[in-house]
Amino acid sequence: MHLSQTTSSLPQGEIEMLVVDNDYAHATISLFGGHILSFTPKHDGIQRLWLSKKAQLDAKHPIRGGIPICWPWFGPHNTQTNLSAHGYVRTQAWHVVNCVDNDDHTTICLKPSVTKGEGFDGKTQLTLIISIGRELGVKLVTENTGEQPFTYTGALHSYFHIEDISDCTVTGLSGQYEDKLQAYKRLPTPMPYAFNSETDRVHLVTPKELAIKSNGHVTHIHSVGHDSIVVWNPWAEKSRTMHDMEDNGYRKMLCVETSVTQGQTVLPGQQHVLEQVIR
Ligand code: TA6
Numbered sequence: 442m443h444l445s446q447t448t449s450s451l452p453q454g455e456i457e458m459l460v461v462d463n464d465y466a467h468a469t470i471s472l473f474g475g476h477i478l479s480f481t482p483k484h485d486g487i488q489r490l491w492l493s494k495k496a497q498l499d500a501k502h503p504i505r506g507g508i509p510i511c512w513p514w515f516g517p518h519n520t521q522t523n524l525s526a527h528g529y530v531r532t533q534a535w536h537v538v539n540c541v542d543n544d545d546h547t548t549i550c551l552k553p554s555v556t557k558g559e560g561f562d563g564k565t566q567l568t569l570i571i572s573i574g575r576e577l578g579v580k581l582v583t584e585n586t587g588e589q590p591f592t593y594t595g596a597l598h599s600y601f602h603i604e605d606i607s608d609c610t611v612t613g614l615s616g617q618y619e620d621k622l623q624a625y626k627r628l629p630t631p632m633p634y635a636f637n638s639e640t641d642r643v644h645l646v647t648p649k650e651l652a653i654k655s656n657g658h659v660t661h662i663h664s665v666g667h668d669s670i671v672v673w674n675p676w677a678e679k680s681r682t683m684h685d686m687e688d689n690g691y692r693k694m695l696c697v698e699t700s701v702t703q704g705q706t707v708l709p710g711q712q713h714v715l716e717q718v719i720r
Pocket of ligand 1: 503516526527598621641671672673696698
């Protein structure tokens with residue numbers, strides 16, 4: 442099947458963007474952070490990702506929305522409190538390794554300019570493989586090219602677009618979660634899983650399939666290589682303190698993150714793949 446594909450590189454603010462438009466979907470990707478900003482499959486025309494209207498696209502600050510790549514640590518660094526949350530590749534320049542037009546999707550392979558940084562001394566190759574078709578595939582491949590094992594944490598910190606948080610539920614989670622808002626207290630997963638206040642949870646389970654239901658639409662999330670799922674919504678009060686979030690932005694977004702929060706060891710010559718497929 443032939444794809445009518447245009448993949449172009451456009452500057453927006455200080456950021457170089459890739460725009461992919463094929464028979465199946467439209468997507469934009471920021472080379473700053475290797476960060477997918479939008480994905481709309483053409484069969485239903487529904488945007489799956491949320492991007493803050495106040496996101497800073499200045500190639501300096503992390504971008505609020507889309508799919509930030511958290512690596513080589515998730516959240517605060519475990520020993521060095523001076524280091525930025527969620528690692529350093531979300532604020533790196535990434536480059537395109539290749540871009541291939543396949544039968545039913547476009548594949549784009551990106552790499553960050555630097556994988557070594559303060560707070561992490563693993564010798565690695567990091568590759569992001571993005572597949573844009575009826576569904577969006579995101580694979581983060583961490584390869585150990587050194588002679589020592591290393592352990593990393595990270596996440597595909599996806600911000601999903603929803604119609605209204607008050608009419609939104611998540612299915613597929615069960616068991617216990619750690620509540621980051623209550624000093625990591627372990628609590629049972631709510632059933633049904635709905636939202637009425639700030640939520641910041643690390644679910645210590647590894648479901649392959651999750652769904653977000655909002656106003657009659659369902660977004661499906663397939664995860665591979667994770668040790669947990671993080672669910673986050675800052676709600677009203679916290680949003681007001683965030684300079685890159687509109688006051689009511691929290692109503693339109695929900696983060697469901699395919700994550701490695703407990704630590705993944707990668708042996709020399711081996712690789713670990715963290716993957717999320719969105720449809
Ligand atoms: O994944 C949830 C979380 O770690 C929250 O604790 C919250 O602060 C969020 O990520 C956003 O982090 P950021 O550094 O992008 O502001």
